[in-house]
Amino acid sequence: MAEYSAWQVLKNAVTGNAGWRPAWRKPEPKPSYDVVIVGGGGHGLATAYYLAANHGFTNVAVCEKGWLGSGNIGRNTTIVRSNYLLEGNTPFYEHSMKLWENLSHELNYNVMFSQRGIINLCHTPAQMDEAARRGNAMRLFGVDARMVMPDELAKRVPGLDLSQNARFPVLGGLEQPRAGTARHDAVAWGYARAADRRGVDILENCEVIGFLRDGDRVTGVKTTRGEIRARKVAVCVAGSTGRVMKLAGIDRLPIESHVLQAFVSESLKPMIDTVVTFGGGHLYISQSDKGGLVFGGDIDGYNSYAQRGNLPIVEDVMSEVVALFPAAAKVRLLRSWGGIMDMTMDGSPIITTGPLPGMYLNCGWCYGGFKATPASGWCFAHTIARNEPHPLSAAFTLDRFHRGHVIDEKGQGSFPWRH
Numbered sequence: 065m066a067e068y069s070a071w072q073v074l075k076n077a078v079t080g081n082a083g084w085r086p087a088w089r090k091p092e093p094k095p096s097y098d099v100v101i102v103g104g105g106g107h108g109l110a111t112a113y114y115l116a117a118n119h120g121f122t123n124v125a126v127c128e129k130g131w132l133g134s135g136n137i138g139r140n141t142t143i144v145r146s147n148y149l150l151e152g153n154t155p156f157y158e159h160s161m162k163l164w165e166n167l168s169h170e171l172n173y174n175v176m177f178s179q180r181g182i183i184n185l186c187h188t189p190a191q192m193d194e195a196a197r198r199g200n201a202m203r204l205f206g207v208d209a210r211m212v213m214p215d216e217l218a219k220r221v222p223g224l225d226l227s228q229n230a231r232f233p234v235l236g237g238l239e240q241p242r243a244g245t246a247r248h249d250a251v252a253w254g255y256a257r258a259a260d261r262r263g264v265d266i267l268e269n270c271e272v273i274g275f276l277r278d279g280d281r282v283t284g285v286k287t288t289r290g291e292i293r294a295r296k297v298a299v300c301v302a303g304s305t306g307r308v309m310k311l312a313g314i315d316r317l318p319i320e321s322h323v324l325q326a327f328v329s330e331s332l333k334p335m336i337d338t339v340v341t342f343g344g345g346h347l348y349i350s351q352s353d354k355g356g357l358v359f360g361g362d363i364d365g366y367n368s369y370a371q372r373g374n375l376p377i378v379e380d381v382m383s384e385v386v387a388l389f390p391a392a393a394k395v396r397l398l399r400s401w402g403g404i405m406d407m408t409m410d411g412s413p414i415i416t417t418g419p420l421p422g423m424y425l426n427c428g429w430c431y432g433g434f435k436a437t438p439a440s441g442w443c444f445a446h447t448i449a450r451n452e453p454h455p456l457s458a459a460f461t462l463d464r465f466h467r468g469h470v471i472d473e474k475g476q477g478s479f480p481w482r483h
């Protein structure tokens with residue numbers, strides 16, 4: 065398969081782009097594999113890639129019920145950061161950040177990683193204290209963080225309403241300068257291509273509709289393209305976790321599914337060159353390379369598997385955009401869409417062996433799984449290959465809900481819809 069390089073771009077430019085080949089194969093399913101991964105989203109594909117790259121597993125299949133990029137990997141607002149507070153989280157997300165920093169090179173695929181920074185705005189003295197504490201904790205873990213004050217914000221984010229008349233006057237913010245955005249669907253395609261090159265079979269339009277069992281042990285999957293046996297079956301289906309695990313007879317998990325909507329405006333001249341989050345409400349906003357404002361708000365407050373949102377949230381999010389950036393009132397909204405979030409009770413993810421023998425589970429990413437994609441794949445591959453947690457994801461095992469050692473990053477108790 066051809067490498068992507070400046071030379072290839074040049075050569076194809078003058079030969080009618082006839083030299084490009086499909087980025088990944090479309091193989092028929094084999095009767096058995098060493099590992100079958102259910103779910104060809106970012107996490108499933110990254111897991112397949114690191115299984116091959118880090119652990120030498122190449123007899124691997126990824127079963128995706130639709131097409132690559134049809135799930136949350138292609139629906140998110142593309143924010144990448146590692147500005148966490150707790151010990152269970154920060155080293156994991158910082159590992160992800162380090163993988164992001166070399167990802168285009170590693171995959172030989174441009175994932176358009178842009179380290180434009182993220183600024184979490186604060187509107188009360190208590191929020192300023194919390195931001196300073198978080199920033200200090202990050203720096204103790206070796207992660208970049210700095211406080212920004214309104215005079216600097218006025219220069220960095222010129223459209224931001226910094227007046228005292230604002231509904232939530234801005235007192236300052238916490239910045240992680242190395243944070244930013246990446247091109248979400250390119251991440252899926254980059255991992256898919258890189259996994260395919262190492263022999264992984266990516267089986268699109270291959271929905272898992274049941275599990276093969278030998279007693280308690282999971283020994284394969286039933287799919288719309290036939291039965292496939294496997295020594296190990298890894299479930300990585302994000303918002304569909306409850307439904308897929310039910311096929312294996314697991315009907316109780318500490319997870320709820322909710323819709324999260326995202327929005328993009330018409331293209332504008334550059335007006336925000338960083339990512340801004342609104343601590344007084346629940347809004348995050350950045351500007352895409354095409355010029356559209358990309359933003360999202362809170363999840364819908366009820367459980368749903370519908371990949372579409374509702375109007376009250378649209379109104380709520382728009383009012384927050386206008387409160388922060390009054391000039392945006394004149395901007396037209398181009399489109400909105402929804403994705404299904406698998407919200408855990410403590411707002412932190414699950415990367416674990418089990419819950420059945422032969423099975424491995426990766427889920428519960430709530431709002432924040434895109435940024436985690438590289439580290440999630442890295443650690444889940446380790447868990448599958450070695451039958452034990454990776455040290456960086458050791459806090460994310462399922463048994464934390466039995467032990468009471470939850471990772472409650474927000475310190476708000478079990479309110480999954482708040483995380």
Ligand SMILES: Cc1cc2nc3c(=O)[nH]c(=O)nc-3n(C[C@H](O)[C@H](O)[C@H](O)COP(=O)(O)OP(=O)(O)OC[C@H]3O[C@@H](n4cnc5c(N)ncnc54)[C@H](O)[C@@H]3O)c2cc1C
Pocket residue numbers: 102103104105106107108127128129130131133134135136137138139140141142143144270271272273300301302303304308324325326360401402403404405429430431432433434435436
């Ligand atoms: C609107 C929105 C904004 C977001 N913004 C951000 C953000 O800015 N930053 C951030 O870090 N995170 C963000 N997230 C969260 C992030 O996108 C998700 O946590 C993450 O993408 C989930 O992992 P994934 O990519 O593997 O999921 P998915 O891409 O959803 O992959 C799961 C796959 O499993 C497949 N599947 C389901 N059932 C089956 C089956 N039975 N058989 C086979 N395949 C099956 C699905 O088709 C899907 O492709 C956002 C999410 C949404 C919806």
